[in-house]
Structures are given as C-alpha cells and as structure tokens.
Amino acid sequence: MNESAAASPFRKRRLVILTEGCTEPVGAKTAACVIRYGKDTVVALLDSTQAGKTAQELLGIGGSIPIVARLEDAPTADTLLIGIAPTGGRIPPAWRAIVMAAIDRGYDVISGMHEFFSSDPEFAEEARHCGVKLIDIRKNSEHEVANRENIRPDCLRILTVGQDCSVGKMVVSVEVARALSRRGCDAKFVATGQTGILIEGDGCPVDCVVSDFLNGAVEKLVLANQHHDILMIEGQGSITHPRYSPVTLGLVHGAMPQGMILCYEAGRQAVRGMEDIRLTPLARLRELYETMASVMRPSRVIGVGLNSRRLSDREATEERERIRGEMDLPVCDVIRDGPDELVDEVLAMRTTRD
C-alpha cells in the first residue's frame, strides 16, 4: 500500500515515541494505540514535561513504560516515532533537534505528518549520511479513480463513522475485527489513518490522498482485502465536520459499506479544536450517514460505539442505556464493556444481508 508496509510487519521495532507536551489519552492517541495494539515494542515516551512518570499514569495503558526527557534515556530504542501532530503542520524547531539527534543515533524515524520528513532536505541529507530510513506514513501516490467494478458482494464491509475526530473509530474497528477473528471469522481490520497503518502494517492514509482520487483509493483498499469475509474499515472525521467532511464522504462512497457503526465520545459538546461549533446530534448523524451511503447501495447504522472514558462506571452504564433507548440500537464501549454486542450485530448481518 505504501512505505509503512516496511515499518511494522517485516521487522519488530523498538520504539521511542515523541509525545512532547501532549502525553494524555487524546493528544497522544497514536502512542496509546501503538502500545495497546501494535506489534512493536515501546521502549519509552519522550516528553520532557512529564519525565519520570509512566505511560500507565498518563494514558491509562502501558504499565511501567517510562516517560523520558531525552533520547539518551531510552538507549535500547532503534526507531523514533512522531506520536503527535503540531497545529499548522510545521515541525517546531525544538522537534527538529530531536529528530536530528535520533538520526544521528542511527534510529529510523517514522512520521505520520502531512509535511514529509523524507522531503526535508536537512533530514534527508542526515539520514543518507547515517544510513537510516525516514518513513512517512502519509506519503502516497494514489492516482486512480473509483470504477465500481469487481466488488465482491459476499464480502461484508462495515465502516466506522463518527460524530467527530478522535472519538474511537479506529479502536472500535480493531476491537470488533479481533473479536470476530477470535470467534473464528475471517475478518480484517482495514486501516485508513496513520495509527491504524502503524498497527496493522498496511492500509492507506486516505486523508492525504488527492481529492479526485479519494474514492478510488478507498475502493482499491476494498479490492485488495475483499478476499476476507468481513472488513472492519476504519472511518475518519465526520460527515458534518467543518474541516474534514470530504474525507469521511470518500470513505462512505469509496467503501460502499453494507453496515456502519456510529462512534461518539460521551460528554463532548463541540467539535474538537473548534469550540464554537456544536456537534451534530447522533440521531441526525445516523440519518445523514444512511442517506449519503445509500446513494450508492443500501446501508444502515447497525450499532453505536460509545467512548465513555470521561465517565464513571455508573455514568457509563446510564449513558449506554440512554443511547440504546434513544437510537434503538446495540451500544457498547468496546474498551469498558467489550465489543460483543457489536460483534453479534455484524454476525447477524452476515446471515441476513441483502
């Protein structure tokens, strides 16, 4: 699919993850998910503002993985992973120094930023000199349009869709895919974002594809994976997101899912990073997703993925029951409750679908 195919599956890496100033569950979601689901070993997180603490304390996962202040404090690493995206997409000067230091130490560098490290003259020259790889997960040369040919009707395509960015679409896709596999199904998690690609070792960074080729790139992902029985396709953004709605529609129209799982975070009122803009209510989103997906083929929302990380156990149970009643759909927090209710619904589609 892209260069990242070289990152994970062919060699087990020892990662130090840069999370400078952002070591909390949402800002460092890449780090948290690589720890939770990845095949590579995470040696340390690099955040000089939190040095001395552990991943478990700050992210709620990762046990004793240390937060360190300097690369020298993670001497057994062999790769620096950029775990955060700075606002504006430009690399702050302080990070440049860290990247250069990692290259000088002989570490490969993996980045999911829009600004490609391999196109940065200084990084590229230093990497050549030190014999290390600069791996840009978002780099792609997708240039084919969708054709709607040779789609295998027996392959069940389930897309996670959301109320906003960073609500847990990737986590729901991974958890449901893994639970399906545990039940003996031939299910595949189809990654469409940088963290998903890091975890799975393949996929397509759809938000970095040229707009004309977005539906085509998603269709290509489906064609490449449809020998599996069930595809759990990672969604992005939201169909009403002021910034990223086209990416979401490209997934909906390129993947042509038979079913969708609607993901949200309890307690979030406004678009993340745009505090003046209210989120679209779930019931309305369900209508919009079903309407826009069904332009291509019949499609419906089959369940809700609740992210209840800000709630107590009691609050989470109440929220789950409330949404179950409101939406008349299975609802679960795949981390807190496990994904079984959603898995059952996917399996029900296998037997009853059109």
Add this chain to the structure above:
Amino acid sequence: MNESAAASPFRKRRLVILTEGCTEPVGAKTAACVIRYGKDTVVALLDSTQAGKTAQELLGIGGSIPIVARLEDAPTADTLLIGIAPTGGRIPPAWRAIVMAAIDRGYDVISGMHEFFSSDPEFAEEARHCGVKLIDIRKNSEHEVANRENIRPDCLRILTVGQDCSVGKMVVSVEVARALSRRGCDAKFVATGQTGILIEGDGCPVDCVVSDFLNGAVEKLVLANQHHDILMIEGQGSITHPRYSPVTLGLVHGAMPQGMILCYEAGRQAVRGMEDIRLTPLARLRELYETMASVMRPSRVIGVGLNSRRLSDREATEERERIRGEMDLPVCDVIRDGPDELVDEVLAMRTTRD
C-alpha cells in the same frame, strides 16, 4: 493562488490548443470555454484527425479558428495548451512528442493534468534548455484546514452544483457573474477547476488538493474574494458521483453558500464515463444538496441551470417548462436563453437573505 496566475492576466498569450482526437463540445470543453471566455488569442486547435475543419464546425464556437495537424501549421502561437485529459492520467507517447516539439519551438506549455509536466524529468530538462515555462495549473501546496473565522456575512456566496461532471457548472457561474457585473453589481467568478482558472487568471484547482485541506482551500478562496459583494463559485462533480463526491462536498462545506444553482444536461441518463450507473434525479439531488449544505448554515437551491445542447429549440423550451413546473424554480440554459432568470434570483437573495 497558484502558478496559473502567471498564465493569463499578465501577458496575453497566443495559444495552440491540443485536442487530438477529441474536438467535440464535451471532450474539448476546455478549448471551447477558453475560446468563449478567455483573454488569450486562440491561434489553432491541434487535432490531426480533424485537420482542415474549423472550431465553429466542431465546437459550435470559434468561427474560423483552424484545426491543424502539426505545430508548424500554427506558426504564430507562443504557447501550447493541453486541452484534454487522457484516461488514466498518463501522457500517451504521441503527445510526449508534441509537447517536446512545442518546447523546442520555444513555446510555453500549460497543462491541467494531475501528472505535472514540471515534474517530468525529460520535459523539465528540455524546458530549461529552451528557456520556456511549464505551467501546471493543478499544482498546489494547499495545507491549511478550514477555520470558519472572519467570513463576511454580507458577501453573497452562490455555488453551482450538478447532477454530473461536464454539465455546465462553470459556464453558468461565468455567465451569471458577467451578467451581474453588466447590471452594475460587484460580482466575481471564483474558479475551482483548470478551465475556470485559465479563463479568470486565478482560483484554486480543488480536485488536486490533499483531502484533509480541501474545505480549507475552498474557505481560503472565499476569504481572498469576499471583498466582492457576490461570489459565483464554480462547482465540481456531483454529491452523488461515484468518483468525485468528496470534491463536491468540500466545495459545499468549504464555501458555505447561501444559495446554490443546480446544473444538469438534458438527455443524459447515466454518469459520464460510467454508463451502468444511473444519475440521481434532480428533485432528489436538490434535497441532498440542501441537506448537506444546511449542516453548516441555511442554504437552498435557488434555480436550475439547464444544458440543452442536444435539444432542438422546441425541445429545449419544453424541457425548460417541464423542469420549471417539476422543481418550482427558475430554469434557464444560460447559452440559449441567457442567464437573466438566474440573475434575478441571485439579486432577490441580496435583498431578502437571512
């Protein structure tokens, strides 16, 4: 906005337009529109399969502009414009020879293809050697997200939207903008595609923007032009197009139009280039556009742009009346009937809008 800003306004060019094998109104729409609306002089069209005929005979516009078989037959030109896009996006070998010959003759080359001429080693080397410019209209480095800040509410934004590609959205936008100007309004045509940019001398090639930055690029166009009272914004594709729907949604959500004009070609049944896929009916499209646009701010379809090129005068009149009745909206073919009905509707929005 991009390199094409250098193409039109600052120097009047003498164009030979490559339309090899495609000199008909839809396939050569770039040529037809540059002849109809452009500021440059069109010396000849280059199509060895039609040499000896005139533009008027093949495109219905352009009078005695000749179709020639060889560059040598258009000796007064100074620029080669690539007027067609080959399927698959790769330049056929026969065209490469024409481009090289044009460079050797000292012509600048203007291309709107996704594959950039300036990134082609052979073209770039030859252009350097011959001291000519390779101008890639689609080349852009848009990398900013939408912010929804500083949008001027008094600027009326009208977006053309469509049932399909190549139905006349650009033509409607240009004709209505020019008619508004003739009536003394401060109106601006905002170009979003290669032909529009060629004509207007500025704009943004939105279909070549990285997906994450599409809404942002469109918002940037609005911010750059909202000192005008009325923006006639060129639409792209269709919100139900299997290939290009994200580009359309990016325009709808990035421009946040108060009004939309729905464009279609009478007699077209299937998606252009995908003959198995039926077009979405106009009434349904109106609902979908209004629903998806109104997620961001209230927006409605204010009129219909009919492209009746395949119809006789009598058939066109019947079609116009039929759609007027069906949609309860002003309808006109801006070429056949003139744009007045749509212009009146835009002006009515100026006085009554929210």
